[in-house]
Amino acid sequence: MVTQTTVSSPKAATAASAATALPDHFEAFADARKLSFIKAKEFKESGGRLAGYLCSFAPLEALDAGGLAAVGLCGTSNETVPDAETVLPKNLCPLIKSTYGFALTQKCPFTYFSDIIIGETTCDGKKKMYELLADLKPVYVLQLPQGQQRPYAAEIWKKELELFIAEIEQRFAVQIDDAALRQAATRRNRLRQALVELYALQQATPPMMSGVEIMTTILQGAFSFDIEEYTEKLQALVAEKRAAYAAGQRPVAASARRILLTGCPSGGLVQKVGMAIEENGGVIVCLDDCMGERTNRLMVDDQAEDICQAISDRYLEIHCAVMSPNATRQDNLLELIKRYQVDGVIELVLQACHPFNIESAHISTLLEQHDIPYMKLETDYSPSDSGQLQTRIAAFIETLAQ
Amino acid sequence: MKPHTAPGQLGQIGLSAAVQPAASEAAPQLGRPAAPASPIAPIAPTAPTATGQYRIGIDIGSTVAKAAVLDATGELIHTLSLPTGYSSVDAAERLAAALAADGFAVGELPVLATGYGRISVPWASAVATEITCHGRGAAWLFGPDGVVLDIGGQDTKVICLAAGKVRRFLMNDKCSAGTGRFLDIMADRLGLSPDGLAELAATGRPAAISSMCTVFAESEVISLIGQGTPRADIACGLVESVVTKVASLAAQMPGDVYYLTGGLCENSYMLQRLSVQLGTEVQSVPLARYAGAIGAALLIDTGQITDNAELGADQLVAGQKAHQRSNAEKAGGSW
Numbered sequence: 001m002v003t004q005t006t007v008s009s010p011k012a013a014t015a016a017s018a019a020t021a022l023p024d025h026f027e028a029f030a031d032a033r034k035l036s037f038i039k040a041k042e043f044k045e046s047g048g049r050l051a052g053y054l055c056s057f058a059p060l061e062a063l064d065a066g067g068l069a070a071v072g073l074c075g076t077s078n079e080t081v082p083d084a085e086t087v088l089p090k091n092l093c094p095l096i097k098s099t100y101g102f103a104l105t106q107k108c109p110f111t112y113f114s115d116i117i118i119g120e121t122t123c124d125g126k127k128k129m130y131e132l133l134a135d136l137k138p139v140y141v142l143q144l145p146q147g148q149q150r151p152y153a154a155e156i157w158k159k160e161l162e163l164f165i166a167e168i169e170q171r172f173a174v175q176i177d178d179a180a181l182r183q184a185a186t187r188r189n190r191l192r193q194a195l196v197e198l199y200a201l202q203q204a205t206p207p208m209m210s211g212v213e214i215m216t217t218i219l220q221g222a223f224s225f226d227i228e229e230y231t232e233k234l235q236a237l238v239a240e241k242r243a244a245y246a247a248g249q250r251p252v253a254a255s256a257r258r259i260l261l262t263g264c265p266s267g268g269l270v271q272k273v274g275m276a277i278e279e280n281g282g283v284i285v286c287l288d289d290c291m292g293e294r295t296n297r298l299m300v301d302d303q304a305e306d307i308c309q310a311i312s313d314r315y316l317e318i319h320c321a322v323m324s325p326n327a328t329r330q331d332n333l334l335e336l337i338k339r340y341q342v343d344g345v346i347e348l349v350l351q352a353c354h355p356f357n358i359e360s361a362h363i364s365t366l367l368e369q370h371d372i373p374y375m376k377l378e379t380d381y382s383p384s385d386s387g388q389l390q391t392r393i394a395a396f397i398e399t400l401a402q
Numbered sequence: 403m404k405p406h407t408a409p410g411q412l413g414q415i416g417l418s419a420a421v422q423p424a425a426s427e428a429a430p431q432l433g434r435p436a437a438p439a440s441p442i443a444p445i446a447p448t449a450p451t452a453t454g455q456y457r458i459g460i461d462i463g464s465t466v467a468k469a470a471v472l473d474a475t476g477e478l479i480h481t482l483s484l485p486t487g488y489s490s491v492d493a494a495e496r497l498a499a500a501l502a503a504d505g506f507a508v509g510e511l512p513v514l515a516t517g518y519g520r521i522s523v524p525w526a527s528a529v530a531t532e533i534t535c536h537g538r539g540a541a542w543l544f545g546p547d548g549v550v551l552d553i554g555g556q557d558t559k560v561i562c563l564a565a566g567k568v569r570r571f572l573m574n575d576k577c578s579a580g581t582g583r584f585l586d587i588m589a590d591r592l593g594l595s596p597d598g599l600a601e602l603a604a605t606g607r608p609a610a611i612s613s614m615c616t617v618f619a620e621s622e623v624i625s626l627i628g629q630g631t632p633r634a635d636i637a638c639g640l641v642e643s644v645v646t647k648v649a650s651l652a653a654q655m656p657g658d659v660y661y662l663t664g665g666l667c668e669n670s671y672m673l674q675r676l677s678v679q680l681g682t683e684v685q686s687v688p689l690a691r692y693a694g695a696i697g698a699a700l701l702i703d704t705g706q707i708t709d710n711a712e713l714g715a716d717q718l719v720a721g722q723k724a725h726q727r728s729n730a731e732k733a734g735g736s737w
């Protein structure tokens with residue numbers, strides 16, 4: 001019998017019942033943040049339910065089918081890191097600290113108004129943080145297998161999905177049937193397809209869009225409550241960019257060096273790394289990370305007889321460094337390098353992320369063998385090393401140009 | 403994607419250690435002490451006449467601002483350095499004035515700026531990072547293959563050269579351990595000049611200095627002084643601490659031969675200790691402090707100069723002769 005990993009404390013219960021009240025410090029927030037709070041509050045008041053997720057492994061179809069709006073809550077800013085460090089160790093991944101810090105300080109409207117936060121047993125930092133997060137918010141953690149290779153891995157993960165579905169049904173008094181799951185999968189696939197088409201804009205030479213703009217677009221999308229609407233927006237954006245390009249517009253210089261970003265989630269490094277690349281003669285043509293090709297090109301077989309298995313299989317396939325071994329990431333990377341005509345690869349390692357940091361040794365050897373320029377950057381969300389990063393990024397791009 | 407090495411070329415270039423002067427026999431008249439900021443008359447054979455004939459590389463480091471002037475044939479005809487001081491904008495202005503006094507009007511000549519203060523040079527026609535410039539400059543000074551160690555005032559870089567181009571590089575973290583600044587501060591604490599510290603270090607036995615952090619190391623030095631530890635031993639311990647830090651960075655980029663650039667290039671004790679720690683020869687020449695500026699000048703595309711990677715051994719020797727005519731001045735600090 002699998003033990004349920006739901007942890008709910010009295011404090012969490014209070015947070016959940018104060019479902020639509022604004023946080024204490026609301027008045028002190030900047031206008032944009034106030035607006036987001038109001039938007040989330042109104043969504044809740046009109047009967048909407050919010051589920052926060054923190055990782056690509058979260059099986060979103062279950063939330064969709066249960067009528068919950070899924071919002072990505074990955075912390076991408078340094079703002080709440082000092083607060084988080086009052087509880088969490090300093091020497092921890094900034095994504096984990098930032099995420100926790102937003103819950104602690106009640107500064108993120110979507111974290112604040114989440115009815116439930118979904119986690120998975122991915123890296124050690126995250127899974128232990130979830131235990132602490134459960135003191136602040138209702139948290140549910142799915143137990144992810146450590147790799148895809150064991151014959152029973154797919155079975156376990158499907159079981160986890162079923163338990164999760166049961167939890168949602170019970171907690172929110174809803175019924176989730178196969179038809180609803182299938183419909184959710186079809187919709188999610190459409191969204192994934194729209195994202196894949198957005199990425200594909202960068203296959204053109206020169207690319208059709210700035211990589212930073214793509215990153216910002218995707219980050220904003222994590223907060224949209226309505227996936228249909230988000231899908232349509234993406235499709236419209238892609239159509240607009242294609243039309244502009246066909247009309248002769250070239251938003252990116254032909255001389256820009258084509259960079260692929262791989263490694264840890266890049267959402268918190270759009271300015272520090274993304275902009276530094278694009279201001280120094282480079283252009284990001286491919287995101288081989290959680291907001292990019294790595295995960296979103298994987299589709300659910302929505303025609304499969306066993307839809308639950310099809311969904312869980314799709315998620316299990318994600319080749320994140322938390323999986324061991326994780327060799328498919330390497331094949332996939334080489335394929336992306338070809339498809340996007342990449343000049344150089346920059347690996348982002350968030351400070352203290354052991355999975356990606358250690359795995360970078362494989363990646364660097366692999367790329368060395370294929371004679372593809374590679375640079376690893378280890379950094380966090382603080383601005384303290386931006387000067388040095390600028391120089392390193394500029395120098396790397398110069399080596400591609402020589 | 404283009405391959406970043408062309409192994410086939412290496413043989414043709416035919417450069418070897420043989421054409422590179424060892425540190426001791428290099429350009430004997432170089433490195434004369436001179437008043438730091440005083441404009442120096444160039445020993446250029448002729449005064450510059452036509453503009454466009456010369457190109458200037460500027461390297462504004464955290465401690466010293468340097469300039470190198472190349473002529474139309476790619477020969478180094480002038481170098482100059484002065485302390486950066488508190489402001490790189492101000493340093494750039496003083497460099498411009500000094501260059502003008504030497505007959506090189508920066509407004510009319512192509513200028514490429516590098517170094518952390520590169521954005522503070524409004525009269526530069528282009529900028530490039532210190533990695534590319536040091537790599538280019540070192541390839542010109544030493545040869546197209548090898549690993550460059552640049553110990554700067556504020557950071558340390560390790561650059562792997564292949565066929566005259568930067569293949570890979572590393573930089574130290576955001577910390578002053580293993581940099582020139584570290585030795586500057588410690589020399590000051592011991593009442594020595596940076597060069598004096600190295601000289602004295604050669605005579606001592608290393609006192610244990612365990613902290614890599616400049617602030618903590620300084621307090622260790624203070625307590626060693628308090629305990630009556632000989633200055634030579636403290637100096638020796640300090641050099642050892644820098645050498646260890648630099649060697650651990652360099653060990654990540656193994657090479658058959660290492661070249662030291664930056665202000666410590668004439669520090670023979672440092673070279674010796676680095677060679678021991680790395681288990682292979684670390685070479686340098688006095689002009690290596692100008693590697694960044696020379697590289698910057700070389701990067702200016704005049705359309706007349708052959709790419710450095712294609713330079714043959716004869717040209718390199720010609721280049722070395724040119725160095726001997728040039729007047730590389732030392733600034734007040736060591737780097």
Ligand code: SF4
Pocket residue numbers: 054055056057122123264265290318320321322
């Ligand atoms: S990198 Fe891996 S663990 Fe982190 S969010 Fe992405 S899938 Fe999850």
Ligand code: SF4
Pocket residue numbers: 093094095096122123124125126264265322350352353354355356
């Ligand atoms: S970036 Fe690394 S340490 Fe941070 S949450 Fe993802 S897997 Fe964990």
